[in-house]
Amino acid sequence: MTKNRSGGGDPVRTLELLWREVGAPEPSAGRRGPRQGLTVGAVVGAAVELADAESLDALTMRALAQRLGVTPMTVYTYVPGKDELLDLMLDEVYGRMELAPFGPDEPWRDRVTRVATDNRDLLARHPWIAEMSVTRPPLGPGVIGKYEHELAAFEGIGLPDAERDAALTHLLGFVHSTAWAATDSAELNSRQSDDDWWAEVGPLLARVIDGERYPLAKRVGEAAGAYNTDMVWAFGLQCVLEGLERWADRHAGGADPR
Template sequence: MNSDYSGGGDPAKSLELLWGLQSRPTRGPKPALTVERVVEAAVRIADTEGLGATSMRRVADELGVGAMTLYRYVPGKGELLDVMLDSVYAEFPRRPVEGNWRAKLEEVALENRELYLRHPWMLYVATSRPPLGPGLMAKYEYELEAVEGIGLTDVEMDAAVALVNGYVHGAVRSAVDAQRVIQSSGITDKEWWLAHEPLLDKIGDVHTFPLASRVGTTVGQEFDAPYDSDHGFAFGLARVLDGIAALLADR
């Protein structure tokens, strides 16, 4: 269960920060920081140490200031997380793509994948109440352009984008979790399977589980591992796009 979620702070204060509407600090000494510097430090910590390490105190230490100083710029962790998310959404490249809707929507998926791999902490933030900042809005606009004018209603356009993004989120999170297991255990998946091969040979009865034995062996020989995230991602994305193509064909 996610313990971090967007929209957990004061919505009005988050929107002020997201759109640069907040007043500059007037009390105390001359401001030594900016909201942008605070957010950059927080994202840097989340990228390298994880979201759990990104406390207000930890960000203050990173910037070399007292924790109370941050509250002159960001009201709290909830608002900070909203701005962190929008700042990385603003990194979305929004590259122009030649071709039909399928090529454009595939590019949307690949760009989202790149973003998650660059900032894996994003995968562990619930965003049912998304930060409606300029970064997110520009990203959403670009994603909708991929399916504009292809025969979908506005509701279906939103659903198609959500379907692709949901697939990417799940696929990348599985890949990131698998990589974390390797880092934590200190051994690769291949090394783990080889170490347990004698036991697996005992329970892997080809007569009792003929399909599992055949398919599992074929996959292992193909990828030298029980699973290949790149192949799985490409295969799954193609099937998602096939589903949208079938819907359009029915029209």
């Protein structure tokens, strides 16, 4: 079970913070404690910067307070705790995405590919998102705006609404899993490159892996080589697109796609 998940805080308080109106008093107004000239947005922005630089494990309310130059108790007057903070951070970075409208004649494969690529780029900028469980996403303006935009990518395919949601969930699940693997691979390579690792373990593996006992593992493993993030991405995305097209075609033909 992941220790970092969305939807883990007070749902009402979280929604109040997510949907705070521009120009309205900060939700902490009227509470005791110095305001220090901060805003909820400034606190969330600093938290995103901290997570971008050091990961979610490094994000604590104390570390955030140090970054802001205030006491931890001051931070708590703006955000009740880390659970609510994670929701605000996720909604914030989603709200920053540049969601260019889809063209009326843009093929659905191009639209869906753009959604996948935009999310891959987002996760490259904010790797900590891949560390989070978002089964219950924060329903703030950033999340809802992103959801509205991405659902439109599937317009005209012929999927019922519930399956359109499932298709988007399937696509984003693929993006998140490959992004997490790419981040993990990059972290491992920062300690020791794949080439150096294979040079060190290769001779031993050549002695212990019996090609007659493990013929497929030996042949395919040698062909695949080190983990290739771009190849895995391109192949996986094509599988997702082909599967969606096949599913939609069966709908169009009146067959039960299951």
